[in-house]
Amino acid sequence: MRFLITSQIMVRYSILGSGSSGNSYIFSDGSDALLVDNGFSRAELMRRIESQGFDYSTIRAVFVTHLHPDHARGVGTIARKDGLCVFTSGRCQECEYEKLGIPQDQCRIIEFGDAVSIGSFLIRSFPTSHDSTGSSGYYISCPQASFTIVTDTGVFDQEMVQLARQSDVLFLESNYDSQMLKTGPYPYPLKKRIDGPRGHLSNTQAEEFLNQCGFFAALTGENKSEICYNSSKYRISKVFLVHLSDTNNSVSLLEKRFQWMGSVITVCPKGATLSGSIGDQ
Numbered sequence: 001m002r003f004l005i006t007s008q009i010m011v012r013y014s015i016l017g018s019g020s021s022g023n024s025y026i027f028s029d030g031s032d033a034l035l036v037d038n039g040f041s042r043a044e045l046m047r048r049i050e051s052q053g054f055d056y057s058t059i060r061a062v063f064v065t066h067l068h069p070d071h072a073r074g075v076g077t078i079a080r081k082d083g084l085c086v087f088t089s090g091r092c093q094e095c096e097y098e099k100l101g102i103p104q105d106q107c108r109i110i111e112f113g114d115a116v117s118i119g120s121f122l123i124r125s126f127p128t129s130h131d132s133t134g135s136s137g138y139y140i141s142c143p144q145a146s147f148t149i150v151t152d153t154g155v156f157d158q159e160m161v162q163l164a165r166q167s168d169v170l171f172l173e174s175n176y177d178s179q180m181l182k183t184g185p186y187p188y189p190l191k192k193r194i195d196g197p198r199g200h201l202s203n204t205q206a207e208e209f210l211n212q213c214g215f216f217a218a219l220t221g222e223n224k225s226e227i228c229y230n231s232s233k234y235r236i237s238k239v240f241l242v243h244l245s246d247t248n249n250s251v252s253l254l255e256k257r258f259q260w261m262g263s264v265i266t267v268c269p270k271g272a273t274l275s276g277s278i279g280d281q
C-alpha cells in the first residue's frame, strides 16, 4: 500500500539523546510534532530540538515510556510551561506524576494496545519489562513511515518483534555487553538488576531481536565476506542501537559486532543526537 502514496510531506525524526544522561525522541511531519520522553531540562531540550532543525512550538504532546528520571525528569516542566498533554500507560503511579510536577489535568492514559492520534501520527503503546510500573514502548505510524521504540526492557516478546517488523525505523536498546557487565565495577545487586528480566537489553539480546526481524549475516563473494541479509518480507530499512551504557558497553565494540549490517545500522553514542527523514524532500 505504501508504494501508492505520493505524499509531498516528509517525516523527520531525531534521537535527541539516549542513555542514562537523558532520553528523548522527536517525530515531525512538518506541521505537528510529538515527543517521546524528556530526560532534559527545558532549555537543553529546546537547544537539542533547534540544533536538529525542528520547531519546538509544533510539539503537540509527550509520550512517556516510563517514569525513571533519565526519561521523565523534564516532562513536568514542559507540561506546565507549554501546556502539553502527557501520555503514559494507566499503570504508572499517581504519586510519581506529582513528584515529576506533571499537572493532573494534563495527564492522559494510553492503554497497551490502544492507539492515539496526534495530527497525522497514530501512536500505539505496548508493555515493556522494566523495574518501573507501567513501562511501555511505542509504535508510531503516519502515512509516510512507521517507527518502533524498544528500550528499557529486560526481555523482548513477539509483540515487540511484530511491531518492529512493520516499521521503517527501529530504535532498539543495546545497553550492555554481558562480559563487560560481569567483570565491570558495578556492585553485584546492580549487575543483577541490569541483566535481570526487568532490566535492560544486552548486545546479545539486541542481535537476537534483529535476527527475529529477519536480519542475518550471510557469507558471500570470493573472499566470503559477511553481508547483511534481510528477508524481504519485513520492512525495516534503518536500525538505531540506543540507550548504551557508558560503563558496560562501547560504541566501537558494537560497530564491530554489527558491521555485517552495513548502512542499515547506526550505533547512537550515549548523549548524542542523530536525525533522519523519510518521504519526499
Ligand SMILES: [Zn+2]
Pocket: 066, 068, 130, 132, 152
Ligand atoms: Zn529505566
Ligand SMILES: [Zn+2]
Pocket: 019, 020, 023, 068, 070, 071, 152, 243
Ligand atoms: Zn532508561
